[in-house]
Amino acid sequence: MSDLLEVEGLTAGYHGVPVLHGIDLRVPAGTICAVLGANGAGKTTLLRALSGLIRPSTGRIAFDGADLGDLATERLVRRGIGHVPEGRGVIAELTVEENLMLGGAWRLGWAGVWGAARAGLRRDVAEVYQLFPPLAARRRQPGHQLSGGERQMLALGRALVGRPRLLLLDEPSLGLAPRVVAQTMALLRQLCEQTRLTVLLVEQNVRSALSIADQGVVMSLGRVVAAGDARRLADDADLRHAYLGF
């Protein structure tokens, strides 16, 4: 299986203070990779570096065999890297439909407002409504009127409208009821199997993440301390006690 994402020696941080220290990571296409670790391990920073929100100081990120260099976030979205950031990032003043349309607006270009691209975008939004029926019922409501679970659905749906090949998900279970978490995880697994979507899943809910992941990466203080098959990581008692807390 070919690797969709290859990260080598990635160092990144904020205001000159490094948070990540030489991260190496390979994620095969069509798989889910869980990124685990305690608070402050650098999981969110890793996703931010991969989606171009912060500039790596050293290292190499390759997506589908091509070096990403210093591409800006919006260019990476066009390449097929979607990011659902921590806190969901729903645009509060826009309606559910406008939020979803925004996720794929880049596909329209500046001239394709009424063309086939717009029809395609409408179809993708309709598919998101099929995946998340509660959003269809609230399509005219502004983002700030949604519940936590609905916001998570909207953030995920908006990323999917952008037709990503790699989805970076930051703590999708944060603040959600266990039933909703289970549904979200099941949906991710289903998307991977049906559309060959690749997911890099940052999660504090270790059991949930490892239950759907193909492989896992455990981080501590900005370094990868363990990596491998998700089931093997879950069965490693020493690793669980030292880094995963269960």
Next chain:
Amino acid sequence: MTGWLHSCRRTSVPTLARHLIGVAVAAVALLGLTYVLDPFHDYQLATAAAYLCAAAGLTVLIGQNGQLSLGHGALMAVGAYTLAMVQNQFGDHGVIAQWTVVVSLAAGVVTATLAGTVIGLAAARLRGPYLAGLTLVVAIALPAVTTVFSGVFHGDQGMSVFLPPVPDQLGVDFPMERWQAWLAVAAALLTLLALANLVRGRFGRSMRAIRDNEVAASVAGIPVARVQVVAFVVSAACAGLGGGMFAVLAQSVSPDAFTLTLSLNLLLAVVVGGSGSLAGAVWGSLLLVLLRYWADQLTGGLALSAGLRTRLAGNLPLAVFGLLLIVVMMAAPGGVQGLLSRAGRWVGGRLIRRPSHRAEVPAPDAEPPAPVVSHS
């Protein structure tokens, strides 16, 4: 009126068509108004319309995109000086025609757009107080350029603007002020039409997304820096048009007309009217003109010494405006437009509720309602 607009939205009348209808109705109404008003009030209307061009652009920048500019007065100066120089060139070459004003205004918009591009490129990297600081420097420094290059801009005394007379077809008695009001109202309505379409469209949604959550907008694929720059440039173009209209109205330009006070007045108009709302920009621009007038009337009616009256005449309108700002911010953070919208919703709610409330009250000779049968 509001109900009609809502029904238009429900029947999916295209946005552009709705805005065109709105502008056409406003144009006819204002045209009629200019015949009702005396020349002085026509001139006030023209001044408010010129303010509106700049305030509308600024309210989109601040309220829709979240970029604060304290330098739009300077961008108005760019538009005004360009109009003056181009118009005077036409005059020097003996070209006397109405179209020259349109060409000069367009030139003013172009130069303000260029200046806005330069400032916007720098502004896209700045946020909050840093952006305000940069634009404040522009507001102070740019008018001073006229003094440094006094050979071109004629320093503090400024220059007069050559303008063609009122078209002959309108008659010999047609007041110049009414003609100026027509020009300014046309410029303001065109500005509102363009901005309304921009705000309602994809670009508007991108601007609001960036304002609300820059990270979310970025990961949705919106080119944040480009949208920020374009928003600034659009706003600068509107300021250039407003400045050009100022020059047409005053028939002269000088640095005194484009000080920091003008930039702050525009900001006040935006905030008092309702930040982000084009209708709010209309209220704010009208208040800018009317408050000064009312305050002048007030000070004129008071039994004050000549010295005190002279001192008050300049400062009282500003003090009244400042007080109004405080009152509006306390009573209605959404500005005048926010207050009107709330009032409209309250009245609308009562009108809708009242008939249904009446329907629940049985007429004296009516049968009592059948008991509700529960199936549970």
